Amino acid sequence: MTGLREKILTTASNLFQTQGINSTGVDTIVAVAGTTKMTLYKYFGSKEVLILEVLKQGHQDFQNWLNDKLSTNTKQPTEKLQKLFDYIEEWVTSPDFHGVGFIKASAEFPKEDNPVHQLSSQQSQQFKQYIHHLATEANIKDAEGLALQLSLLFEGAVQAEQMKRGSGAIKYAKTAAKFLIDGALKH
Amino acid sequence: MTGLREKILTTASNLFQTQGINSTGVDTIVAVAGTTKMTLYKYFGSKEVLILEVLKQGHQDFQNWLNDKLSTNTKQPTEKLQKLFDYIEEWVTSPDFHGVGFIKASAEFPKEDNPVHQLSSQQSQQFKQYIHHLATEANIKDAEGLALQLSLLFEGAVQAEQMKRGSGAIKYAKTAAKFLIDGALKH
DNA sequence: ATCATCCTATACAGATTAGTATAATCGTAG
DNA sequence: CTACGATTATACTAATCTGTATAGGATGAT
Known part of the structure; x- marks a missing residue:
């Protein structure tokens, strides 16, 4: 267990940097992080909160x-x-x-x-x-x-x-x- | 006649600056510029060309x-x-x-x-x-x-x-x- | 084994977007 | 008046995006 919340955070950080924030969809983040949208929205109530x-x-x-x-x-x-x-x-x-x-x-x-x-x-x-x-x-x-x-x-x-x-x-x-x-x- | 092409250009420039490029839709641009999408796409083949x-x-x-x-x-x-x-x-x-x-x-x-x-x-x-x-x-x-x-x-x-x-x-x-x-x- | 908790899988709603198709309208030149 | 070019008005398609609903696994404790 490496901590899903942190995994999502670092993945999002990298993608935001390389692809841009608005151009990075939630689906892309969870796909790269190896999880699903449900868990993302459990830890972060919205994309804005994640940002x-x-x-x-x-x-x-x-x-x-x-x-x-x-x-x-x-x-x-x-x-x-x-x-x-x-x-x-x-x-x-x-x-x-x-x-x-x-x-x-x-x-x-x-x-x-x-x-x-x-x-x-x-x-x-x-x-x-x-x-x-x-x-x-x-x-x-x-x-x-x-x-x-x-x-x-x-x-x-x-x-x-x-x-x-x-x-x-x-x-x-x-x-x-x-x-x-x-x-x-x-x- | 002030030139529709130029009007669209300056309007888009202002909106891009104040609202961001990705966050500014084509519909917003033509609404503020007082024209329609058809004319915009006549002068600029795509939003990327306009940018x-x-x-x-x-x-x-x-x-x-x-x-x-x-x-x-x-x-x-x-x-x-x-x-x-x-x-x-x-x-x-x-x-x-x-x-x-x-x-x-x-x-x-x-x-x-x-x-x-x-x-x-x-x-x-x-x-x-x-x-x-x-x-x-x-x-x-x-x-x-x-x-x-x-x-x-x-x-x-x-x-x-x-x-x-x-x-x-x-x-x-x-x-x-x-x-x-x-x-x-x-x- | 059973139960609860965490996560997955997938499908979907609702909104927004870029771009197009089509018909109507206006002004102007001949 | 007529014909034409430019613009408008509006509806539509197809894709994309955020956020949710629902059902099904996996794991661990008691």
């Missing part, structure tokens, strides 16, 4: 992984900030990287009153605040500005990497990030 | 507008590069800004063999090469690297601006871009 759960899981996985890396491998606040994009690169280029959910989700659900859009927007802001937190601890003057700039680079790079895998976008985003961070540290 | 045509139109409009601004208001190559994001900000914050098509399209059509994905990927690369061209004329050493970084900032900022209108993402992308450009000019 939200996939987003939550993916975001939590990333946040946990990143936070773990930063808290165990670095000590000083400025070092955390400087190594942030090293770990992001490690995450994005890892073979089991399955994309950043909230970027794709916000594009597929653009209406602001949509729950999926709201969650992805919230997750995007949460990640930005995480960088903001790192920047303030590193005594950056305009911490909010730097956080926004770095999150722009992050989202742009992930977008580019999704559009063409192995494009090396992350590498250049990393050098740009270091440059921006070093510049902000001097003030 | 492609909307993408082409939007990309061409942007490229023409930007190129015009740069060629009339600036003369020196380095000045063009430095004012690039000023004009991008002007474009993005203009009231009739209807998004950057290829960013949303590539998210909604992730399969690489899909014609819509291929066109949007091609347009993204075309924009990057345009910046590359500006950078080489300004005698930037690593012109390709800078072009990639600036396009990352551009796509990230547009993405953020789409996610939350008036977020000011463009403003911070602009300062980051100027910083990166100035840094690259010193070598």
Whole structure:
């Protein structure tokens, strides 16, 4: 028993990433996961609930992984900030990287009153605040500005990497990030 | 007579931007445009053709507008590069800004063999090469690297601006871009 | 063995979608 | 006036999708 609920979650996550969310039917998910619709709707009351759960899981996985890396491998606040994009690169280029959910989700659900859009927007802001937190601890003057700039680079790079895998976008985003961070540290 | 074909094109462009491409039915488009499906299918053989045509139109409009601004208001190559994001900000914050098509399209059509994905990927690369061209004329050493970084900032900022209108993402992308450009000019 | 629980298998309802067929209507040129 | 091209109006097909209903297995505990 590997847990049917989790199996459905990871299968849906992979399919959403590779085929798109709206283009992935429930029938396809259960077929690939090796189960039936009845069990899917038992664990997740609707497709929308499943989408939200996939987003939550993916975001939590990333946040946990990143936070773990930063808290165990670095000590000083400025070092955390400087190594942030090293770990992001490690995450994005890892073979089991399955994309950043909230970027794709916000594009597929653009209406602001949509729950999926709201969650992805919230997750995007949460990640930005995480960088903001790192920047303030590193005594950056305009911490909010730097956080926004770095999150722009992050989202742009992930977008580019999704559009063409192995494009090396992350590498250049990393050098740009270091440059921006070093510049902000001097003030 | 305002031209039915154009009316359908702009209507579809707006709806795709605000509601998403896959979530916008052909019936909705013709209802808003004030025509019928028969005329739509007369001008555009299929919904996919319409999507492609909307993408082409939007990309061409942007490229023409930007190129015009740069060629009339600036003369020196380095000045063009430095004012690039000023004009991008002007474009993005203009009231009739209807998004950057290829960013949303590539998210909604992730399969690489899909014609819509291929066109949007091609347009993204075309924009990057345009910046590359500006950078080489300004005698930037690593012109390709800078072009990639600036396009990352551009796509990230547009993405953020789409996610939350008036977020000011463009403003911070602009300062980051100027910083990166100035840094690259010193070598 | 029996019973309950979890899962499967399959069929179906109801809604939505892209695309087509057909007939009616309008404006305009000759 | 007539004839023609363009557009409308409407109904339809065929496919697809979410969600449900119903019946049948499998397994494990008591």
